[in-house]
Amino acid sequence: MKAMNQGADKVHLRIAVLGMVFLSLVVALVLRLWFLQVLSVDSFRKLADQNYVRVVPKLAARGRILDRNGQVLVDNRQSLVVTVDRGAVSTTDAKKKLHLTPKGTVTLNNLSQLLGVPVATLLDKLQTTQVGPLTPAPVATDVTKDQVVYLEEHQDLFPGVSYVQEPLRDYPNGSLAAHALGTVGIYPVATTSGASDANRYKAYSPGTVIGRGGIEYAYEKYLHGTDGFTKYQVDASGNVRGILGTQEPTPGDDVVTTIDKNIQTLAEASLADGLAKARTIYDKVSNKDYVAPAGGVVVMDPNNGQVIAMASSPTYDPTQFAVGITSAQYAAEFQNNPAQPLIDRVTQAQYPPGSTFKVVTAAAAMTEGFANPNGGFACPSQVRLYDQTFNNWQTFDSGTISLQQALIQSCDTVFYNFGQTFWQRFRAGQGEQLQAFARDFGLGSTTGLEIPGEQSGRVPDDAWLQSQHKANPKAFPYNIWLPGYTIQMAIGQGDLLVTPLQLAAAYGAIANNGTLYQPQLGMKVLDVSQTVTSVTPKVTRQVPVNPQAMSVIQEGLRSVAVQQPLGTAVGAFIGFPFDKVSVAAKTGTADINGKQPYAWFASYAPADHPQYVVVVMLEQAGHGGETAAPIARRILEGLFNLPATKIAPAARTD
Amino acid sequence: MAKQDVYLGRIETIGGHQLLSGWLSAKHPLRHMDLPLFTAALATAALGCIAIYSATRPSLLALGRDPNFYLKRQLAFLALAMVVFVISLLFDYRQLRGLAPLIYLAGIGLLVLVLSPIGHTTLGAQRWITVGILQIQPSEIMKLVLIVALSALWADKGANTGLGRVVLAVALAAVPAALIYLQPDLGTVLVLVFLAFSIVVVAGARLRWIGLLVALSAGVFVLVLHLGLLHDYQIKRLTAFLDQSSKSTAAYNLQQSRTAVASGGLTGKGLFRGTQTNLDYVPENHTDFIFTVVGEETGFAGSLLLIGLFSFLIWRALRIAMMSKDQFGARLAAGVGAMLAFQLFINVGMTIGIVPVVGIPLPFVSYGGSSLLTSFCAVGILMNIHMRRFI
Known part of the structure; x- marks a missing residue:
């Protein structure tokens, strides 16, 4: 009887030891969870928010530039722009480099024929970093109505291809007052000429049109307007699952110049x-x-x-x-031109x-x-x-x-x-x-x-x-x-x-x-x-x-x-x-x-x-x-x- | 007799009325059910159903499918699990001792079937066999089978401490471990190794043999690493675990699951409101990564509740091991406790980056019939031991 009790005690002891081991495992889990969920929650919540919120800017129409009598010097015109949804024609590798899918290659070939633009050029434009990865990449501006109609009628040939009307800077008087008016470019690739201000473009989204010289640069803060945005909820594959909020853009102000x-x-x-x-x-x-x-x-x-x-x-x-x-x-035309027309x-x-x-x-x-x-x-x-x-x-x-x-x-x-x-x-x-x-x-x-x-x-x-x-x-x-x-x-x-x-x-x-x-x-x-x-x-x-x-x-x-x-x-x-x-x-x-x-x-x-x-x-x-x-x-x-x-x-x- | 009944802690009458249970003898198994154990198991499974629903609903909706698809299936599995649970109470667990060789061979047979052309491959691993409309995952069942087989290996009395038994135990564990390793399913292999250890410890093996086993296991592990027996994906996961901030896909998955859990905070983002969960940032979040749903949506509080339920189940298992009338029951119960403890640790640990990612389900909680049935069968066996501790 005594021997048996001793045996049972020994088993109990061993079970208790096992219990201590299990307890230590549980304690390890709880401590780690405490560290993550209670002590580090702020930084991880930020990470989680960055994951699923994508802000796609809605660009404000740029203000016009008028002469002293109200005659238009710089205007906006609507241009038909063909865009390609990059997710539909390509995959991205870990280094964010695009690779055309077989289907995407066919699509781009079709598009190249329609627009008369080499595939290499289209591919080059697809790599743009001027718009976010979710935004379709613009590949051709000023396409004709006929080309757009063809796109519409043959959508099966062009999966992922779409078109938008975009305001482009228009110069009704051609080169008139070009040096005073200045040019526009796309932020951030085209950086400013002249004085640079670190805070100048702080709130700008990539793809925004900015003034690069002249009045376009000097009166940027009026001409630019306020961009709006759409906040999308996206899943892990980048698909949009819902809209979290939108803000309509406010168009830029018109600037009246002293020029006659x-x-x-x-x-x-x-x-x-x-x-x-x-x-x-x-x-x-x-x-x-x-x-x-x-x-x-x-x-x-x-x-x-x-x-x-x-x-x-x-x-x-x-x-x-x-x-x-x-x-x-x-x-x-400009950099290597001895006449230096930009000066x-x-x-x-x-x-x-x-x-x-x-x-x-x-x-x-x-x-x-x-x-x-x-x-x-x-x-x-x-x-x-x-x-x-x-x-x-x-x-x-x-x-x-x-x-x-x-x-x-x-x-x-x-x-x-x-x-x-x-x-x-x-x-x-x-x-x-x-x-x-x-x-x-x-x-x-x-x-x-x-x-x-x-x-x-x-x-x-x-x-x-x-x-x-x-x-x-x-x-x-x-x-x-x-x-x-x-x-x-x-x-x-x-x-x-x-x-x-x-x-x-x-x-x-x-x-x-x-x-x-x-x-x-x-x-x-x-x-x-x-x-x-x-x-x-x-x-x-x-x-x-x-x-x-x-x-x-x-x-x-x-x-x-x-x-x-x-x-x-x-x-x-x-x-x-x-x-x-x-x-x-x-x-x-x-x-x-x-x-x-x-x-x-x-x-x-x-x-x-x-x-x-x-x-x-x-x-x-x-x-x-x-x-x-x-x-x-x-x-x-x-x-x-x-x-x-x-x-x-x-x-x-x- | 009546005095003895009082001693056993049973109430025969309330206000002079004899209770129905009074018709039964004081030691009758039906009078010694461990209801808290069953309740905790059922509550854990219910929590799992909610988590599964939350994890699968948005992606099902996005695909235009029935958002309740996985929930319904899990509830059906749960119903089946209840049947299995009841069946596992009906016989005296001691009969398992005699049947152990047969059960063991059947389990091994199933594992062989998995690797045969009948086996079914998903996500690059051959883990399933199809029986009618059901897919079974024999490696899940094998955990329980091994517990029974190893527990049966030692006699209750006499020379119990010899090296021979230990060697036999290693052999018994090694065969299914090798077969499961071939699937490949490293996680289950680890669980088998741990629970085999636990049973050997409870069986009373001498410390020197246990020490030898630990050294041997470490040796095998090093050998596996050096011979390149690990699959590429396993190496990637191991590398991701060692360098958790790297840019690899494996590390990305780990970062996302850790972010999901940690962003839950103290009380969570609210049921069905987890962004990591709802927007598919954590892969496999209804099966192996189900804990991320609990962590994100119910926070530290919910995680603590879940771990609390598991701790209760494990404590209950060890308590039954101590209360068991015979040492076979003690080993069985301790084995089940070890199974639950290690699965909990590995499964939760891998989602929060303290264990490398190995794919194993969280018992009761993860979606999947084999896991749920095995878990409730295990609870049934615990209950069986508890019920029959006086006879």
């Missing part, structure tokens, strides 16, 4: 015409016709800085960016201003007090300063002339002497007064026009030279600011660089007696309910020119196109009805080593109560009075509804 479509058209036509004419003129110095590859025109309101037209040649059609440009096309010659290119800068030198010399507004100034054919000879563009001696007259006939020698004085003052520790005035007129820094990519130009000074010398001693062998630098700068040469827009703003300040406005392209924003948000004019600064000096300059400029025979723009303005509209103007001809001369013409009108500033710049196209002035004349005729004359080269005046 008619003036813009005229400016572009005149620029193109003027450049073409310049290419027929023979240049004795270079022994060939002017190349005249490019040019820019700005028309601005001097009373508020509104840009009424800005033309840049050569130009391009933004449509190709809206329908999607391939990288090969882009490389051929805006008005804001993104900088040139020596030549004699158009003399207004700044004159204003500085008079305001600083060493040039008497009523005094006489010698205008010989050359001056000798610091053992160097500086030539006037005219080869005869004009004797002693007034400051007005020095501007009218653009006498270089008068201004060389001013330059010498500025240099002496700099050496005497009185500062770089000419540079200071140039900066006061807005040169050397961007004007603040809304659109991206604007160049700041350059006002060279001692500090600049030092840094250049330090960085590149071969190209800049001297580290002292020599007198010749200031003397050249006084006539707008040397290392001084400006953009046509900067010059327009500076001449605007002369026209309006000293207020430098920030040029603007935006006038107002119209939201869906037609509520208007206006862009207010912005004053950059009052230019510190003394009033007497200002009126001397204005008096001089209004004779440039009038005074026979010395006025440098007289030739281009023969027969112009000055009795109806008086024109204040200044010609300029900039020399760049190894290049044909750059022609400038800066003007405003009417001279006594100015409404428009017109600045023309032509690359390697001759002298200001010769080729730039006739273009400005044609534009002024249009601005004031005067009888139109033909653009013809005038006398070769600087």
Whole structure:
């Protein structure tokens, strides 16, 4: 009996040991569950939510861009887009690479035949990351109605293929104002040109159309609107099982620009015409016709800085960016094109201003007090300063002339002497007064026009030279600011660089007696309910020119196109009805080593109560009075509804 | 006599009225049913039915089929399981001892049939044979068969501790383990190994032999790994278990099942509201991964309830093992307890990443007739031992 009990006890003990083992297993499970379900629930719930919620954006229609009179510059049009549901024609491997299924290959072959697009191209488009994996991939835009009807009627040939109407950017006026308007691209592959802001596209969904330059970029936040979305519930295979919520998109606001479509058209036509004419003129110095590859025109309101037209040649059609440009096309037409049509010659290119800068030198010399507004100034054919000879563009001696007259006939020698004085003052520790005035007129820094990519130009000074010398001693062998630098700068040469827009703003300040406005392209924003948000004019600064000096300059400029025979723009303005509209103007001809001369013409009108500033710049196209002035004349005729004359080269005046 | 009855804890009369059971003798088996055991088993099965319905309803609906399809079938299996349960109470379990060789041979026969051309393949494993309209999974039945066979191996008295018995036990377990390994069904093999251990321990084998067995098993495991006897998918699952954040499909499945359970939180997302469950993120979630449904939809509370029910069943099994009149019953009951404990641990453990993924069902809960019938048959045997502990 005892033995048996001992046996039973032993069995009980062993069962109890087994029980302890089982208990430890259960405890292990419970502890692990506690860790997962109670301590880590938040992170896992996030994972679970990410699993089954797919947000498919509903893109907002982009706002339109209108001219100042409400004429449409950029619109949207409905385009038929063929899409392919990737799940129906392909499988995705672990590396997210698409593999066509046998059925999908047949479908794509059929589609290739219908659209006349190679299978390889279709396959390429299928790989897009611009839309999420659930969204059918767009493979062809602007397909015809007939093709869509065929698709509808033969759905068995095209499983997974569908079509949608999508708004595409439309340009009713073709290339008109392309540089000001800018282009669009698809986020995120096409990144921005110009300033990049990390937060700019934070809330954007892939596939969103974004502005890549010009007004499209600058007014992105208004034009874009608010995207909507559909939240789908999807299962593990990616099938949609239900809709969790939707949000309709709000279309973008319309942006009204300061551009006048008619003036813009005229400016572009005149620029193109003027450049073409310049290419027929023979240049004795270079022994060939002017190349005249490019040019820019700005028309601005001097009373508020509104840009009424800005033309840049050569130009391009933004449509190709809206329908999607391939990288090969882009490389051929833009990247490797020596004409660089994408560069805006008005804001993104900088040139020596030549004699158009003399207004700044004159204003500085008079305001600083060493040039008497009523005094006489010698205008010989050359001056000798610091053992160097500086030539006037005219080869005869004009004797002693007034400051007005020095501007009218653009006498270089008068201004060389001013330059010498500025240099002496700099050496005497009185500062770089000419540079200071140039900066006061807005040169050397961007004007603040809304659109991206604007160049700041350059006002060279001692500090600049030092840094250049330090960085590149071969190209800049001297580290002292020599007198010749200031003397050249006084006539707008040397290392001084400006953009046509900067010059327009500076001449605007002369026209309006000293207020430098920030040029603007935006006038107002119209939201869906037609509520208007206006862009207010912005004053950059009052230019510190003394009033007497200002009126001397204005008096001089209004004779440039009038005074026979010395006025440098007289030739281009023969027969112009000055009795109806008086024109204040200044010609300029900039020399760049190894290049044909750059022609400038800066003007405003009417001279006594100015409404428009017109600045023309032509690359390697001759002298200001010769080729730039006739273009400005044609534009002024249009601005004031005067009888139109033909653009013809005038006398070769600087 | 009456005094003895009181000693046995039986109530004969209530308020002077003699109870119906009073007609039976005090030691009559019908008076010693373990009702809490049966209730817990039935409750676990009911929980399983709800989980199966939740797991299968959305995908059935998405396919345009009857959302109750799997639920109805499981309820039919449950009805059948009740019949099996009752049958397993009707005879004295001690008769199993004599029948053990026959039962064992029949079980092995079925396993051989599975591997023969009659066998039926699903998901790459040959685990089923078809009898009429029913598909049976003999490996499920084999677990119970082995428990009976091993329990019968030792005499109740006398020299019980010799090495010979242990060697015989290893042989008896090795044959079905090898056959099931060939299917392949690694999970069931592991369960067989564990329950064989448990029975050998309860049978009173000396510690040195048990130690030898552990060393031997470890040796076999290492050998299997080195000889490349594991299938590719098994290696992938093992790799996924060791590197649970990797990008492989096996790891993805494990991540999804772990996410399902963990995202349930304290009280769960609510019945039929589990997104992982409803949207098919966890594969096989009505069979081997049924616990993810419980974990996601009822949370820690529901998981605890389920594990609590299992703990109760296991405790009940060990209690019956201790109460058993003979050691054959003790080994049987301990074997059933071990079966439940290891299946629970492996099944739940693999969904939450503490055990590599091996495909075994959760007893009472997973969808499937063979598993449910086997589980209730096992409960019937436990009950049988409990009922006959005085005779």
